[in-house]
Amino acid sequence: MASKVSVVFGLAFVEGMDQGLVTSSLNSFMADVGGSRRMYGNAIAAFYLTRLCGLPVYGWLADHNTHTFERIFACALFLGIIGSLVYSLAPFGKGPELIVLSRAILGLASANSAAEVAYLAFNVSTKERTKFIGLREMVFTMTITVSPVCSALFVMLPEESIGKYLFLSSSTYCGYALALSNFVVLAYFILSKKYARNRACEAEEHERSAIPLLSDGAESLSAAAVQGESATTCSPGERTLSLDTHVDSLEEEHDSIMNLLKNIRESGAWLFFLTSFQNNFNQQVVQWATPIIVLDSFGWGQAEVGYIFFAVGLAGFSAISIVVRLNRFIKDRVLFLACQSLVGLGVLLMLLQSYDARQRSKASLLLVLLFYWIGAFGQIPTNIGLFSKIVDRQMQGKYHALLQMCMASSRMVAGLMVGVCYSVENGENMLWMLTLFIWGIQIPFVSCMWNKLDI
DSSP: HHHHHHHHHHHHHHHHHHHHHHHHHHHHHHHHHTTHHHHHHHHHHHHHHHHHHHHHHHHHHHHOOOOOOOHHHHHHHHHHHHHHHHHHHHSSSOOHHHHHHHHHHHHHHHHHHHHHHHHHHHHSHHHHHHHHHHHHHHHHHHHHHHHHHHHHHHHSOOOEETTTTTEHHHHHHHHHHHHHHHHHHHHHHHHHHHHHHHHHHHHHHHHHHSOOOHHHHHHHHHHHHHHHHHHHHHOOGGGGGOOHHOOOOHHHHHHHHHHHHHHHHHHTTTTHHHHHHHHHHHHHEEEEEHHHHHHHHHHOHHHHHHHHHHHHHHHHHHHHHHHHHHTTTOOHHHHHHHHHHHHHHHHHOOOOOOOTGGOHHHHHHHHHHHHHHHHHHHHHHHHHHHHHHHHHHHGGHHHHHHHHHHHHHHHHHHHHHHHHHTTTTTHHHHHHHHHHHHHHHHHHHHHHTHHHHHH
């Protein structure tokens, strides 16, 4: 079981590296290359726009052929390498535009997350699903915890220029580190699949040698049969996806989508689209607004932001660990509501602090951020776990693709709102009021669906 899902943990590691390194460096990097805060918001939105476009493709492929998982994961890691290098080489061209382009490429690479959850659904029992989703989130959160420290330490490394272009800096180091992490996971993935194929061929060879020799004719027939079966198992051509074979007609796809939407409405899965939208909106607002807040209030840069995200990531990792353990004794819905209460309180405190931003103290801000992220991380395994349990196993790819599209949409809007609101007067107050309002919308719907969430 562990060997089958190890690739999902590797992809979670890469995603965590992206979040940790880029979140702490993007604001200062954009300023270094002459970009505005609106361009900062555009870079955030570009990531989630391309992610939004790639999710339905990956989800559709995941549902139609399980062999497609290998191609999806390899493609995502390759795009991650390209996007990371474009990020680091942004000073050599039109810096702000290249940063936006790099985030767009990395967003397309991250769209494989729908296939990751579908892959777990195919390889993990329903009873164990929340556990493995929680473990994946723990890997993701652990990486988010450590990678911002790397970003902070990069500030201490020497800077090098090629002509007037800055080739090595604290921000470009982040891109190179992200490219390296994608390369390492891709290499591991390719080598592990090659090893698995060799083991399968050895097993077939051992089985063929164990066949008793009844006669020359029987031996020939048996050997031919085994050889044919072995060729079928071990041939690289077996894994070639034939699109002509698996692409359904437009009418069939239309009926499938209509049935999917009907099931979402009747099963109650629509609630998790609402909760996931607001979860991702407020998380992105807090995540991308934090570098701006600490820069404007205290003059803190990439190093300090890295240490802040290290602290909140450590708290989030602890929260997920506790929730996964408590899940054995306490139902998902209770844990979900408790974590959501912490999130709402954290957003409310951020709103109150925004009214007197000049008097904002370091201790109070850090305490609110810590409080918020404990709830935000804690609700992830229960929210996704409940959703995974309530939907049809055979359509996990499409379900999770739609869910990830909803999440990507909210993140894209949040990124644009951060860029716009911090570019206008009193925009910070409006941003936090909107975030609190969106969080509150879910409460009456969760109350109405409370009994149905008892699963």
